[in-house]
């Protein structure tokens with residue numbers, strides 16, 4: 090059985106007061122079982138979120154980290170720093186990091202290695218742009234993103250990777266991949282993993298879908314065989330919506 094996961098990516102939203110309010114509201118939404126639920130607040134509020142959720146099963150994860158262990162990288166955050174505040178999961182390769190902060194496959198390969206070295210689990214994001222899909226290149230693009238950043242890892246290391254397929258054209262646009270499009274790509278990814286790492290590893294890897302997942306479409310997307318949960322942006326900023334999505338899984 091693969092682990093089912095819903096992760097909320099808060100991006101650059103919520104100041105401290107808003108972070109605390111949203112966490113209180115999330116706690117009030119109640120309990121959940123048989124799945125992992127995560128939130129990714131801004132790095133500034135990771136510690137506050139950890140304390141506020143100390144008695145909750147909701148996990149606190151980071152949105153990014155630098156590939157170096159330490160050094161002269163003004164403004165950056167290391168894996169060791171995350172580990173030091175007991176943050177054990179990091180999102181890497183989000184399309185906004187790739188598009189606005191120049192994160193290439195080569196940089197992401199280094200970041201993944203740096204995270205695993207610190208014993209930090211990775212939610213690795215990838216996905217094609219609209220032009221790729223229109224041109225029919227989406228499978229090729231996704232395969233190369235995964236191969237370039239992850240395929241140097243061995244099967245033991247891959248156990249600490251959660252994949253998140255996020256077609257760029259569906260992020261924050263209100264346009265979701267159809268459940269069939271999501272399933273088709275997730276099955277393709279699982280097959281790619283099976284070819285490289287064997288069927289058992291492929292079957293054990295959680296593959297999340299992200300891109301305009303909302304309470305009204307989550308259930309249909311999550312019903313697909315190879316969709317193991319979601320990475321949620323906009324809808325994770327409202328406790329009710331986020332938990333409606335959590336309950337759909």
Ligand code: PGA
Pocket residue numbers: 098255259260261262263299300301302320321322323324
């Ligand atoms: P969205 O964002 O749900 O707002 O489309 C998803 C993401 O960027 O992870």
